[in-house]
Amino acid sequence: MDIDKLNWKILRCLQENARLSNAEIGRRVGVSSPAVSERIKKMEDLGIIEGYKTIVSPLEVGYQLKAIITLRAFMGKLKPFLEKVKTYDEVVNCYRITGDENIVMEVVLKNQKHMESFIDQLIVYGESKTQIVLSDVVKQKEIKSLK
């Protein structure tokens, strides 16, 4: 598909605020609202748009800590972990990666005690390394059109 200038303009609006109305987007990008609606639907169908998420502040809802945890899985333990990780409420992002470690996760935790018990759960799957997040430098930045 051709993801043209107009679609990028629409995507820029939607990435910045997914709850904008089609009419408002249309006003901003200079096209009618049915056109916006149709283009959004098509981008959804094509998988360009994967979804619309609300960003909830972990701090405001009681998660005092954020951490990056990497895991070097034991022999035969990677696959079981890939299944198990989906059930952890604490894990907001998890990637399989190349290199020494197999997994990197972003997790939210209530407090030190919660962190301790969470890390304890990982022991059976491999060696984990925890790095506490001090601050968000860049958060959920939009994806830009490439030249």
Add this chain to the structure above:
Amino acid sequence: MDIDKLNWKILRCLQENARLSNAEIGRRVGVSSPAVSERIKKMEDLGIIEGYKTIVSPLEVGYQLKAIITLRAFMGKLKPFLEKVKTYDEVVNCYRITGDENIVMEVVLKNQKHMESFIDQLIVYGESKTQIVLSDVVKQKEIKSLK
């Protein structure tokens, strides 16, 4: 603020699909749409809701690679980097962390050449370590109410 059962129900809807109408959310959680509207506005004002983002597929728009890059900043180079990183289109997430490395970033890249030139830019700020993302195991999972 009391983030009660009803607000969590609303947040669950919004995290799953930020573009649901207030009326539809109201139907699902059993209140009128003005009630939903008012509660959402209050959660926005209080910073519980940080925003509404559209998730764009990096692959579908031409970014073939995703990577996790950590940076161990040179003496005096951390602060300049924290400013510079905001200007990088490739960086979709960036955290300052504890431990050996100071920074962990999630980046999207067009190809190997692009990766090479991006990593080259980092050399002046510190030692970087790059891990290619093989797959998303868990992506942007919603934040749950804690018991």
Add this chain to the structure above:
DNA sequence: TATCTTGTGATTAATTTTGATAAAAATGCT
């Protein structure tokens, strides 16, 4: 020329917003 795509404008249905009112919860006083 014929066909396919995509935007516009119009119509109708649905939604949001606003203000008025009522119910519920919290607060204060005896």
Add this chain to the structure above:
DNA sequence: AGCATTTTTATCAAAATTAATCACAAGATA
């Protein structure tokens, strides 16, 4: 505790806005 007052928050209804759908026109494609 018991009761009245205040505050908060929900509902309802009307008006304004928006979304979905349609026919049709303008370009692009074959």
